[in-house]
Amino acid sequence: MYAQMVETGLNKVQTLADMGEQERQFQARIDAGIKIEAKDWMPEAYRKTLIRQISQHAHSEIVGQLPEGNWVTRAPTLKRKSILLAKIQDEAGHGLYLYSAAETLGVSRDELLGNLHSGKAKYSSIFNYPTLSWADMGAVGWLVDGSAIINQIPLCRCSYGPYARAMIRVCKEESFHARQGYDIMLSLCRGTPAQKAMAQDAFNRWWWPALMMFGPSDAESVNSAQSAQWRIKLFSNDELRQRMVDQTVPQAEFLGLTVPDPDLKFNAGTGHYEFGEIDWSEFHNVLKGNGPCNKERLATRVKAWDDGAWFRDALVAYADKKQSRQAAA
Numbered sequence: 001m002y003a004q005m006v007e008t009g010l011n012k013v014q015t016l017a018d019m020g021e022q023e024r025q026f027q028a029r030i031d032a033g034i035k036i037e038a039k040d041w042m043p044e045a046y047r048k049t050l051i052r053q054i055s056q057h058a059h060s061e062i063v064g065q066l067p068e069g070n071w072v073t074r075a076p077t078l079k080r081k082s083i084l085l086a087k088i089q090d091e092a093g094h095g096l097y098l099y100s101a102a103e104t105l106g107v108s109r110d111e112l113l114g115n116l117h118s119g120k121a122k123y124s125s126i127f128n129y130p131t132l133s134w135a136d137m138g139a140v141g142w143l144v145d146g147s148a149i150i151n152q153i154p155l156c157r158c159s160y161g162p163y164a165r166a167m168i169r170v171c172k173e174e175s176f177h178a179r180q181g182y183d184i185m186l187s188l189c190r191g192t193p194a195q196k197a198m199a200q201d202a203f204n205r206w207w208w209p210a211l212m213m214f215g216p217s218d219a220e221s222v223n224s225a226q227s228a229q230w231r232i233k234l235f236s237n238d239e240l241r242q243r244m245v246d247q248t249v250p251q252a253e254f255l256g257l258t259v260p261d262p263d264l265k266f267n268a269g270t271g272h273y274e275f276g277e278i279d280w281s282e283f284h285n286v287l288k289g290n291g292p293c294n295k296e297r298l299a300t301r302v303k304a305w306d307d308g309a310w311f312r313d314a315l316v317a318y319a320d321k322k323q324s325r326q327a328a329a
């Protein structure tokens with residue numbers, strides 16, 4: 001992908017000739033598949049890119065709890081409720097591993113959260129859509145966590161050690177999440193006609209936003225070429241999106257659901273599904289803060305942070321007291 005991008009001049013990356021000696025050695029380590037660790041020298045732009053991506057990823061995990069949290073009290077059975085609770089709790093854990101990975105790059109968690117709360121930092125577009133019915137818990141697990149796995153499996157092999165290692169456990173848990181989502185869809189699709197219609201409705205609403213999760217097309221992606229050179233990205237946005245479509249369409253067929261895309265067709269020559277045009281204006285609108293739930297999501301996170309102030313203060317007071325007791329002893 002990297003070679004292809006340089007060739008077509010989509011976005012320029014530094015060639016070895018443009019680099020100083022230290023940077024050349026850094027690139028050589030990356031090209032040799034050696035992981036970069038927190039204390040290693042790294043170009044400032046590499047550090048910044050990682051802080052941007054890892055913190056956005058962490059914010060996505062935390063904000064990603066909200067659409068599902070909406071259904072905890074209304075899950076149809078005790079079993080479904082406990083599974084949903086466990087999944088939401090896992091997402092909090094993913095956020096924590098990721099904030100920790102970002103902190104190894106010399107940025108504080110308070111600063112990262114400040115950027116989220118002020119609206120400066122991005123989080124995944126997908127979490128700005130509402131969860132209107134129980135079937136949405138199925139569609140989110142199946143399509144959103146399913147897409148997350150496709151995007152994140154390659155990240156287990158990315159060049160930055162702390163990020164790559166955090167991703168291993170995240171991917172294992174995401175795989176349980178995707179299965180539980182598919183299991184909800186399967187139950188609904190084997191249920192009454194009304195339940196099946198509910199599953200189809202959720203599928204209709206989540207399909208296109210799930211495809212947008214992978215980011216802009218390769219032609220529009222501003223960060224891809226440089227991230228590929230640094231092996232932060234091993235596959236392009238479009239490659240991963242295609243993988244998602246190829247994997248998901250047969251699963252939809254098994255459920256007896258119709259993919260909401262009249263242009264979808266299998267190309268026997270390439271072995272891939274061709275799909276219709278994505279509405280990129282919708283994606284950009286969500287990124288600008290104008291999606292159906294952007295304001296609500298941010299307000300909920302800010303309120304949770306403010307409501308937790310007394311607890312953080314108590315932790316600091318306890319730590320201070322303990323420290324002065326130890327100093328006095």
Ligand code: BYC
Binds near residue numbers: 145237287
């Ligand atoms: N939403 O040049 P590009 C989860 C931004 S968590 C919002 O291709 P890049 C889950 C992009 O940041 C899901 N913004 O960028 C959690 C860039 O803007 P900036 C999150 C998006 O970084 C709980 C601009 O568009 N997963 O799955 O090379 C429950 C141009 O894009 C989006 C991760 O974060 C988007 N969808 O590639 C269930 C994975 N797409 O920053 C599930 C790690 C693009 O220059 N992240 N943008 O202002 C990545 O793999 C990459 O950052 C992306 C974007 C593929 C997302």
